[in-house]
Amino acid sequence: MSGGYDVDLFVDGPDYELLCTICRCVLRCPVRVACNHVFCKTCILQWLRRQETCPCCRKPINPSCMFVMYKLSKSISRLRIKCINEGCLATFPLSDEFLHSSSCPFQRVLCPHQGCGSLVLRSALEVHSQHCQHWSQICPMGCGTQLTQATQPQHNCYRQLRQQVEAQRQSHRAIAGALSRKMRRMQTAMTHVRRQVALICESLEATGEGQEGEEGEVEGDVYEGFEEETTGESSTSSSSSSS
Known part of the structure; x- marks a missing residue:
């Protein structure tokens, strides 16, 4: 891939001094090496991966001694170029290339x-x-x-919203019906529990009355025995006194 700008892109043929020796295109981000030769930054870096000498004079190149030529880059950016889109006849500075391509009707x-x-x-x-x-x-x-495209002509917002509302109503009815059935089951369960509690209470009350009756009989028997013992003792005491 070329590191510079295509020569055919420019309205007027660029000067030879503005061409990169490696890619033969107009310099893009020009850099100067120690021997004062100028190349595209991308081109010279790719060249140095294979060789360590200048492609023009064969002198050694130290990558740390390369300098970006900002003034030359700015001068190149002012050169007028043609739009690459077929049918477009517009010309503009190189610096406006992106701006034009983002709005060109032929893009x-x-x-x-x-x-x-x-x-x-x-x-x-x-x-x-x-x-x-x-x-x-x-x-x-x-x-x-x-x-x-298929559904837009038949789309009707009112009908669509009405269908959505009806669907929501049906959903709410289903939820309400489920809750109502659940409430009825709970009420039936509560009624059953109340009946069971009432039966238990009645059973406990009947058991309590039976125990009270038995206690009354026991107390009566004890009282009668006590009276008999008291009467016997009294009779014995009277016999002794008569003697």
Whole structure:
């Protein structure tokens, strides 16, 4: 790959002093070596990977002794060049090359729609985009629908939003129905628990009454035995006194 600018790119033929001896193109980022010869920076660095001498005079080159020639680079940037795009007749300074190429109507650019891959003129890009089969965008009315060339003509935001609302209503009804069934199951379970608790309480109360009855009988028997013992003792005491 050439390190310099193509000579045919310039409106007027550049001077011989502005050409790189290695690539024979106009100097790009010119550097001067110790022997005062000037080359493109990229060209001389690639040359030094194979040889360590100047390609003009064969003197040794020390890479640390190379100097960038900023003034010469600035002078070259003022030279006028032609647009490389077919059909464009514009001329401009070399320094404006990027600015022109980013707006040139004859520049071929890649279609921005994913999956297309077509290279079209920048001036025809808008028309191509409108008819590109890979065209798609979010509905500009705000309904959130992804539109394509096939679906855009039939798209209706009101109908789309109504369908979305109806779908949400059905979802909410399903959720409400599930919650209602769950509540009924919980109420049935609570009723069953209350019945079980009531039965347990009744059982405990019946057990308590039976125990109280048995305790009353035991107390009656004890009282009767105590009375019999007291009566016997009283009778014995009376007999002794009579004697």
